Amino acid sequence: MTTVRPPISDFDDAFFWEGINSHKLLIQQCGDCSVLRHPPTPICANCGSMNNQATESEGNGTILTWIISQHPTEPDEEPRIVILVQLDEGTRIVSNLVDVAPTHDQVLNDKRVEVCFVDYDGTVLPQFRLAEVQS
Amino acid sequence: MSGKRAVIAGIGHTEFSQNSGRSTMQLAAEASLASIRDAGFSPAEVDGTVTFSMDTNDELALIRSLGVPMLRFCARTRGGGGGASATVQLAAAAVESGQADAVLVYRAFNERSGHRFGQPVQANPDPVWNWASPFSLNTPAKVYSLTFQRYMYEFGLTNEDFGRYTVVARDWASTNPNAQFYERPITLQDHQDSRWIVEPILRKLDCCLESDGGVALLITTAERAAAHGSDAVPILASSAIQLEGGHEMFAYYHDDLCEYPEGRVLGEQLYRQAGITAADIDVAMIYENFSPIVFLQLEAFGFCGRGEASDFIKDGHIGRGGSLPTNTNGGLLGEGYIHGMNNIVEGVRQLRGTSSNQISGAEHVLVSAGRSGIILGR
Numbered sequence: 001m002t003t004v005r006p007p008i009s010d011f012d013d014a015f016f017w018e019g020i021n022s023h024k025l026l027i028q029q030c031g032d033c034s035v036l037r038h039p040p041t042p043i044c045a046n047c048g049s050m051n052n053q054a055t056e057s058e059g060n061g062t063i064l065t066w067i068i069s070q071h072p073t074e075p076d077e078e079p080r081i082v083i084l085v086q087l088d089e090g091t092r093i094v095s096n097l098v099d100v101a102p103t104h105d106q107v108l109n110d111k112r113v114e115v116c117f118v119d120y121d122g123t124v125l126p127q128f129r130l131a132e133v134q135s
Numbered sequence: 136m137s138g139k140r141a142v143i144a145g146i147g148h149t150e151f152s153q154n155s156g157r158s159t160m161q162l163a164a165e166a167s168l169a170s171i172r173d174a175g176f177s178p179a180e181v182d183g184t185v186t187f188s189m190d191t192n193d194e195l196a197l198i199r200s201l202g203v204p205m206l207r208f209c210a211r212t213r214g215g216g217g218g219a220s221a222t223v224q225l226a227a228a229a230v231e232s233g234q235a236d237a238v239l240v241y242r243a244f245n246e247r248s249g250h251r252f253g254q255p256v257q258a259n260p261d262p263v264w265n266w267a268s269p270f271s272l273n274t275p276a277k278v279y280s281l282t283f284q285r286y287m288y289e290f291g292l293t294n295e296d297f298g299r300y301t302v303v304a305r306d307w308a309s310t311n312p313n314a315q316f317y318e319r320p321i322t323l324q325d326h327q328d329s330r331w332i333v334e335p336i337l338r339k340l341d342c343c344l345e346s347d348g349g350v351a352l353l354i355t356t357a358e359r360a361a362a363h364g365s366d367a368v369p370i371l372a373s374s375a376i377q378l379e380g381g382h383e384m385f386a387y388y389h390d391d392l393c394e395y396p397e398g399r400v401l402g403e404q405l406y407r408q409a410g411i412t413a414a415d416i417d418v419a420m421i422y423e424n425f426s427p428i429v430f431l432q433l434e435a436f437g438f439c440g441r442g443e444a445s446d447f448i449k450d451g452h453i454g455r456g457g458s459l460p461t462n463t464n465g466g467l468l469g470e471g472y473i474h475g476m477n478n479i480v481e482g483v484r485q486l487r488g489t490s491s492n493q494i495s496g497a498e499h500v501l502v503s504a505g506r507s508g509i510i511l512g513r
Contacts (some may be wrong), residue, residue: 005273007265008258017265039266039388045379064392065285068334069271071255080271084387086279092388094270094281104335109288125269 004120012040023117025052025126027091027101030079038091059115060131061085066097066108085113085128098127137359141227143511144365145288145353146235146480148209151315151471154248155347162349163192163243163442164200170351171201175363176237181353183208184223184236187242187474199502203511208235212375214506215252216384217397219475221507224373226354236355241477243349244295251345275424278384280336283427285392290442294338298326299445301340301468303454304423311491315344316469337380341426343472350476352483368486368511371499372408375507376401383506393442395428397506398435405501409510413437417497418485419453419461420478422504423468429461432503436479455492463492475504482511 009017019026027036030044043050056075063083070079079102085093097108098118112135113128147169149155149162171178178201184194188211198206210225212218219242226238246252255273259265272278287293305321308314321340329339353365360367376397380388389396406412413436423429430444438459439447447453453461462482464470471477482500484490499512 004271005259005268007269008262009265010262013262013265032462039263065281067277067280067284067286067336069277070334071274072332072339082272082277082281084392085284094266094272094385094387096270107288109285123269127185 002080002120004123004125005121011067012042016040019054020117020124020126025057025059025115027048027057027089028085029053029055036089036091038093055089057087057089057115061087061109061113061128063097063111063113064092068102068104070102081108083128093126095124096127097129099129138356139231140357141230141354141370142357142360142365142367143223143352143370143483144355144360145170145172145176146351146483147171147173148350148477148480149472151313151346151347151348151473151477153243153315153347156386156470159243159245159349160192160196160200162347163197163241163351165351166243166351167197167201167239167241170353171239171494174353174355174360174365176353177340178202179204181237181239182206183211183226183229185210185225185238185240187212187215187222190242190244191510192241192243205228208238212507216424216475217504217506219422219504219507220373220479220502220509221375221504222476223352223354223370223479223509226352226377227370227373230354230356230406236359238354240352241349242474244474245347246472247345247347249347253342253345263382263385275384276332276337276342279425280333282386282392283336283425286431287429289393291483292445292447294335294341295323296445297341297430298323298338299448300426300429301326303448304462304466304469306454307463307492308469311464311470313491314465314470315346316465330498336427337425339354340468343424343467344469346471346473348389348471348473350473352479353360366487368483369513370509371512372405372510373508374401374404374408376404377506393433395435395505398432399510400457401503401506402436405508405510409512411499411510415499416459416501418463418482418494418500419459420482420500420502421466422459422475422478423462423466424472424494426468428505432505436501436503460494463490463494466501478502479509486513
């Protein structure tokens with residue numbers, strides 16, 4: 001069983017984790033200039049607006065980089081593949097790749113992925129799986 | 136050289152070990168007293184301090200051990216080891232502006248026998264960790280590897296390429312009596328036989344040597360150093376770069392994941408201040424928590440082109456007899472990880488002519504902590 005350290009959300013990112021609990025991948029969006037930003041910030045650096053909105057991501061993206069996460073002195077801990085995803089909307093997010101064996105003799109860079117939501121003992125996380133269509 | 140120019144007048148350090156057997160305050164005080172005496176100063180002449188924001192040794196507690204009666208300047212750097220050279224920048228700014236006459240820079244910890252930075256975070260230290268630790272990015276090795284992997288992919292490198300750096304670092308360390316890996320060189324096969332820490336990027340021998348110890352510097356002006364008979368080394372340039380969207384650990388959000396943009400801008404700043412170019416650097420001291428960061432910095436500072444660091448190392452440039460002897464103390468992998476401060480000590484020794492691995496005729500030394508750096512020169 002994968003154990004997950006839950007996020008400790010605060011004012012600036014509460015909307016994101018509330019969205020995740022509703023199985024929505026939200027990206028912060030400026031209500032005035034429409035620029036997207038992640039991780040969230042309290043003020044839009046592009047226009048100075050505090051009118052913070054969010055838009056729902058389609059959940060499609062590309063793996064930029066990845067590692068296998070397994071603590072070397074805790075061999076019983078289940079390994080996870082950590083990925084950095086370039087979402088099609090333009091922002092990036094750190095997540096995990098599920099349904100793929102965590103072995104290092106594969107190339108995952110530039111693979112297309114799609115979001116899914118996994119409940120780890122009460123903590124819901126946005127996760128990704130390989131897309132059926134690899135274009 | 137102007138008499139008002141900041142210089143490193145004194146260096147001091149404890150032994151570097153896996154278990155110091157004493158308090159971090161004692162390590163800080165021992166290193167500090169050594170640096171003050173090395174400069175030919177008395178503690179009563181110190182009127183400023185600089186340390187890391189992460190350092191646990193309080194300034195006022197420290198001066199009670201040293202006999203420093205008064206401080207009129209206290210500053211701390213941001214971030215972790217990336218701020219190592221920024222300590223010198225802050226101290227230099229203080230003495231050149233007249234805010235202080237003699238600034239003690241110190242850093243001491245029991246980073247092996249006490250709190251180890253390399254262990255998994257147990258709770259998110261600040262909100263930025265929400266975007267990492269729930270997804271199992273909970274150690275520095277993992278956090279950094281996520282960017283290193285893209286670099287490997289883009290340029291077709293394997294972990295063996297990183298191992299060639301470690302072999303060089305351990306070679307330098309093998310002839311440095313202060314190094315914990317003194318007389319213990321390794322082969323590339325030894326590196327490849329060490330266990331994976333983060334597949335497929337880092338093995339154990341790619342990771343810095345978590346250590347106990349203390350390092351201190353005494354920084355003053357050239358004219359004061361001369362009056363005290365110090366063997367002073369001038370600080371020709373100092374800078375610390377932070378870029379919007381950047382982060383010393385989670386460097387995932389800038390456009391190009393295969394470069395170190397803070398290092399590139401830092402290099403430009405340092406060369407301009409010192410009035411030199413990369414070709415004028417005789418010795419490079421490059422902060423390496425993990426071996427791949429050396430590759431990114433060699434490229435960022437213009438010692439080789441984008442994606443060329445692997446060949447640069449393979450061709451022998453950074454080792455004995457090379458064009459750019461690098462981390463001649465063995466670096467943080469070979470001498471010890473004192474948060475980068477021991478690399479500054481080695482830079483001073485190279486210019487004093489007192490290094491265990493002395494590079495003859497060294498005139499300019501770059502000491503980089505990646506996002507902060509200094510150029511020392513004669």
